[in-house]
Amino acid sequence: MSSFALNGGALSAANDEDTLETQEWLDALSAVLDREGPQRAHYLLERLIDQARRSGAHIPFSPNTAYVNTIPPALEPAHPGNLELESRIRSYVRWNAMAMVVKANKHETPDGGGLGGHIASFASLATMIGCGQNHFWHAETEEHGGDLVYFQGHTSPGMYGRAYLEGRLTEEQLDKFRQEVDGRGLSSYPHPKLMPEFWQFPTVSMGLGPIMAIYQARFLKYLHARGIADTSRRKVWVFCGDGEMDEPESLGAISLAAREKLDNLIFVVNCNLQRLDGPVRGNGKIIQELEGDFRGAGWNVIKLIWGGYWDPLLAHDKEGILRQIMEETVDGEYQAYKANDGKFVRENFFGKHPKLLEMVSRMSDEDIWRLNRGGHDPHKVYAAFDAATRHAGQPTVILAKTIKGYGLGRVGQAKNPTHQQKKLDIDAIREFRDRFAIPIPDDQLEKLPYYKPADDAPEMKYMHERRKALGGYLPKRRTKADEQLKVPTLEAFKPVLEPTSEGREISTTQAFVRTLNQILRDKQIGPRVVPILADESRTFGMEGLFRQIGIYAPEGQKYVPVDKDQVMYYKESANGQLLQEGINEAGAMSSWIAAATSYSSNNRIMIPFFIYYSMFGFQRIGDLAWAAGDMRARGFLLGGTAGRTTLNGEGLQHEDGHSHILASTIPNCISYDPTFAHEVAVIIQHGLKRMVEDQEDVYYYLTLMNENYPHPGLHAGDEEGIIRGMYKLKSHGKGKQRVQLLGSGTILREVMAAQELLEDDWGIASDVWSVTSFTELRRDGLDAERHALLNPTDKKAPVPYVTAQLEKTDGPVIASTDYMKLFADQIRPFIPKGRSYKVLGTDGYGRSDFRAKLREHFEVDRRFVVVAALKALADEGSLPHAKVAEAIKKYGIDPNKANPQYA
Secondary structure, eight states, X not given: OOTTOBGGGTBOGGGOSOHHHHHHHHHHHHHHHXXXXXXXXXXXXXXXXXXXXXXXXXXXXXXXXXXXXXXXXGGOOOOOSOHHHHXXXXXXHHHHHHHHHHHHTTOOOTTSOOOOOXXXXXXXXXXXXXXXXXXXXXXXOSSOOOOEEEOOGGGHHHHHXXXXXXXXXXXXXXXXXXXXXXXXXXXXXXXXXXXXXXOOOOOOSTTHXXXXXXXXXXXXXXXXXXXXXXXXXXXXXXXEETGGGGSHHHHTTHHHHHXXXXXXXXXXXXXXXXXXXXXXXXXXXXXXXXXXXXXXXXXXEEEEOBOGGGHHHHHTOTTSHHHHHHHHOOHHHHHHXXXXXXXXXXXXXXXXXXXXXXXXXXXXXHHHHHOOBXXXXXXXXXXXXXXHHHOOSSOEEEEEEOOTTTTOGGGTTTOGGGGGOOOOOHHXXXXXXXXXXXXXXXXXXXXOOOOOOOTTSHHHHHHHHHHHHTTSOSSOOOOSOSOOOOOOOGGGGHHHHSOOOTTOOBOHHHHHHHHHHHHHHOTTTGXXXXXXXXXXXXXXXXXXXXXXXXXXXXXXXXXXXXXXXXXXXXXXETTOOBEEOXXXXXXXXXXXXXXXXXXXXXXXXXXXXXXXXGGGSHHHHHHHHHHHHHTTOOOEEEEESOSTTTSTTTOTTTOOSSHHHHHTTSTTEEEEOOOSHHHHHHHHHHHHIIIIXXXXXXXXXXXXOOOOBOOOOOOTTOHHHHHHTEEEEEEEOOOSOEEEEEEOGGGHHHHHHHHHHHHHHHOOEEEEEEESXXXXXXXXXXXXXXXXXXXXXXXXXXXXXXXXXXXXXXXOEXXXXXXXXXXXXXXXXXXXXTOOEEEEOOOXXXXXXXXXXXXXXXXXXXXHHHHHHHHHHHHTTSSOHHHHHHXXXXXXXXXXXXOTTTO
16 A cells, blocks of 8 residues: 555554555545545545544644645646747746846936846746736626736736737836836836726735735625626636735735635735745745635635646655655745756755655756746646636635746846846846747847737737737726716705704714715715725714615625614625624725725726724724725725824723824825814715716825714805815904914814903904814915925915915914824914914823813813913013913913823
């Protein structure tokens, strides 16, 4: 019997107490496999293991299979393409990608810095990219919505190299790789913001592609279940690096993919065994580790480890010695084998066992060197891709073993620094040219010309025919949806625009829910709304949506909810509209991104509203928020329980005083900090107009408070100020001295109370301004400032909006918010000349206490607003400074209290 019969030789006959019995069991299993197939064999094995465990035997779970290909040679389908032509196309793409990066780094720059770029990642992935392009990836057509491909970020040169062959990019554009400022350049990585008609998805920084793709695949199922689009034939393909899988986002949502049976999702993990500094798992096996992660999570796992040249050796491995050595060899060794030569492999791999040396004794060193890895074998790649597309009921991951820097020879193949390889000397270029048979003569090599055959060359005709059969070229991005949707007018939100009745108090969170309900009632855009929550529906008063529109659950609701007797019971539905993501802000944001870019990915305009604790937004998922800007997302983010002092009982980790500052770093994120219900409605209606009706590539961030108070309602004419960032809310007092009081969010009400104190206690008049967006005021001011700088003779240069509003008033300006002082300080350059500007804010860590105590602690309550106003007047000589000291004493303020910045 075989000495290494089980698990690739891991179980040895030396420990077998009854080899005859073992062989009988193995023969029985072989018979089942031959006659009834692997599914029946799997069922029987599971029954045996279950029976053993029920009988008290300890049989530990192992998610791993042998370190060989999942698909045996006998089950591989025939490759349907012209392998010779496909090989030529791959070689030309490889050359163009290499030439583009190396040429870009020949530029002499004044600062001595280079442009950078990466060759090695695409070199390891080229065979798989070529297979997908020639046989699997459908472009968008009327019959097929198109497959969505998340290309591994560092492989972008390969996509440009192929697009050049296809005639979609010019030589001039390739020459401007990473040179984008003057236009027509190519972005370093996939960036839809910079190449809006080419790239669909940003996949750098690493880890974002995998998590976004999982929720993208789920969103396709959601659209289909709700009858909005037929997505039944579409697949989501995701190419990731094995080192990238260490990012928490890469594996953090794989259980959701299995739980929701996302059989439209295919991960391809490019296991070239290397990351930037060295091996991914030098002392282990990344493929085996990832197999355990994915299989344990419920995925279909296809291991693509060995190329076809290994098949005869594995077939002759009757004792399982080769399989055992494959199992025992660690990735650090595998990396070294491909960084050296055939002689090294003979001595260090096959030399581990005398019978292996005998097995390869008739093979030359060149033959041994030719033994290929699965990710570089077009037959094996096609078989794996074909199996993945046919698998039903589970997502699939293909773990493909490749070589980092494949074909880069002595300077780069499988070497630790190869990820950063961007410069090649003439000998390395010549070696590359010869390795891939590129028809460029020696005297042209220094110029590194791109190579493109004549249009009527067989490989060119074949390439275009294959893409025509699949509907067109990829990657390609739709910039606008074909459909036109009309949004409700502001009048439709009348219930939210009116003042609250006497004695009636609501929060802006409640105002948002009312606004959302009005949108859901609209027959045209209501069905396109995608409410998204991370397990906080009841916190934000949105539990009424459970019954109204249902929670999306692919299998419906298999249980009677515990709150069935209540009006707002928990209702899951196969065609539910609300996405309840659980305690998972990153997943919810990924769902939001899928919906916010649906106009491009699905030719369907969707309107996502993701509401969450504001502290857990830009601080926690800032990388995804930045990627959303890159993807030209359109939708609403709602930061609930916003501000440093409004969420009074939750403490340091929950109280947000800086999300608006973080939001301001994203150029196409439009952010507002409204105080009143009518402001919320005006902003959302305006956002709908811009994003849905006009299809502008912006998204909105609104902060909402959970504090209840009366709301004054909309006064005609205030709409423009609300949108542009500020409007006068109330004037009060008739005293000689006057101040301008600015506020936003929940602290605006403290400002309004301070207005009363200034008049009643000190006889000072004031105007109160509701500043809905300090950020938009700053951006407007910067635009005007830039215009003035570049047009110095323009006598009609635009005036910043905030300047124009305050120029009509008198007195110093005091701004108060529930955010860090930096938030309101944004507009300091645009305060009219000669006017003092004082800012109050909540710098420092939050803490638990009553709201009044928190506002006292952070020095933003009404008393501090009054003191700041008096100090500003005293500084300009309108009041004696003794008045300020008098006010501090009158209001019981301790001048020696700890600075909240450091407390």
